[in-house]
Amino acid sequence: MTLPLIFDVVQPAGLKILLGQVPLEAVDLYPVLENVTVNVSRTEAGIASIALTSMRDETGAWPVLDGGYFSRWNPIRIVADFGSYSEDVLWGYVLQVTPEFPQDRSAAKVTVEIQDQTIALDRETKTREWNAPSNDTVMTDGDIVSSIGVANGLRTKSSNGVGLSVTPLAQDKTDFRFITERAEQLGYEFRIQFGEIFFGPINLSGTPQKTLLVYAGPDTTVLEFSIAEEAATPAEAFLSTMQGGETPEPVEARMQPDLKILGRDAAYEEGQTGLPPFSWNIKPEGDPDPDAAQMLAQAKVNEASLSIAAEALVDSTLYGHVIRPGATIGVDGIGQRYGGDFYVDAVEHVFDATGYTQKASLLKNGINGG
Structure with a gap:
């Protein structure tokens, strides 16, 4: 039997x-x-x-x-x-x-x-100039990060971003702080996991991690689940930069989120009828390169579009896997509006006498995908 x-x-x-x-x-x-x-x-x-x-x-x-x-x-x-x-x-x-x-x-x-x-890249201050005029080739941000990785015995993910080619690009800090600064200027994510560097924009594509199950009887893997949806998020932004060489003039660009929608409908588009558009005006600080300013502004708009936040307390024994940040994960059992894929923002792992739990912080930009 x-x-x-x-x-x-x-x-x-x-x-x-x-x-x-x-x-x-x-x-x-x-x-x-x-x-x-x-x-x-x-x-x-x-x-x-x-x-x-x-x-x-x-x-x-x-x-x-x-x-x-x-x-x-x-x-x-x-x-x-x-x-x-x-x-x-x-x-x-x-x-x-x-x-x-x-x-x-x-x-x-x-x-x-x-x-x-990351701490191994934060031990020694490096003073050097990338893409100096005397160099034969011009390296992108992605090339530079890859070069730093190789010098430190680290791999780089094939999905890394290219970034920009800044000529010249001075470094007078540790490799960790240099890459972190470039990531902030470009609106990129930067992390090192298991000997591999990720340096690039938010990526909502790829195969989702194993689905989390809420209220699924004996198949349940989630002990607690909560959601907070923020309505006050922009559907568009306007970036003002000065362009034009010797006599620069202000140029305004309209920007909208361009991330893959984790659901059938974009959450930021709901409830816009009859109301003035919810928009941001973005003015770069200082005098940045227009391409860098546009990349950073796009990243800010994309980040703001992830306006649905959730937290899942997971029984790791029942779930059977380590949840990875920077990748999507399915959630089932929470209804049509919020169900479907989320983006993993952060995870707290706790091992103690009661077992192994994971508290995952999740983000989402879409609705009606469950």
């Missing part, structure tokens, strides 16, 4: 911690591990915190501190273990170790702070 799927035993999702240049699993730490929290985002550096109980052994040593696990800049990988397979959550480096020795010796603990691989 075969039991229904509802009676299947699901192996709880767990955690693996790998340390060192040649990653080795730190199994000795698991008995004293209290919790691990990881925060990753499509635009911010990923960070993590590991809390461990600290005990002194019969020789007077404190194994968590004295065992060499968390030496400065030790490479570390946090991995979600789903039994027959595993998925990476964060690759990074040990940045800070905080031991605590309270009056109650049984409450002694160690907290370890970690940052993802």
Whole structure:
């Protein structure tokens, strides 16, 4: 007799911690591990915190501190273990170790702070000029980011943006801060995940991640789900720039969101009948390149169009995967208006005694797609 799927035993999702240049699993730490929290985002550096109980052994040593696990800049990988397979959550480096020795010796603990691989690009200030007049070739922003990646042992995603070709382009800061600044000027996202750089505009295309299921009986994977829809968002924007060489004149360009719509209808178009258009006037600061100003303005309009925000608390054991920021994900069970694909903005991963949960912050620009 075969039991229904509802009676299947699901192996709880767990955690693996790998340390060192040649990653080795730190199994000795698991008995004293209290919790691990990881925060990753499509635009911010990923960070993590590991809390461990600290005990002194019969020789007077404190194994968590004295065992060499968390030496400065030790490479570390946090991995979600789903039994027959595993998925990476964060690759990074040990940045800070905080031991605590309270009056109650049984409450002694160690907290370890970690940052993802972006921190390796934030150690050394580089002074150089890209696309100097003496150079034979002119590099785009995408070429420059790829060159920096290769120099640091990092790959670049094939979907990266091209950016612009600025001649010359001066750098007098760390590679991380230089790329971050260029991303901000272009309206790009910049992140490093698992040895690979993404540097480009919001991308709502591609294959969505496994669908989240709300109120789906035994198939439910979402413990809690909430939505906030903001109506006060622009349907268009007007960018004013000065163009024309020696005698520049103001030029105004009308811009509308150009992202793929995650739904049947664009949310920003709803309710416009009978009302004056909801629009922005964008005036660039300083005297930027007109092409850069237009790219940044388009990115701002696109970002504003993602006016439906949601938060999902996910049981990772039931869901069975690590949710990735910067990609779309389906949501089912919340009705026609809001159902369908969302864009993953950020994810908080929590591993503790109760299991493994993920709190995903989601964005959407469309309605009536469920």
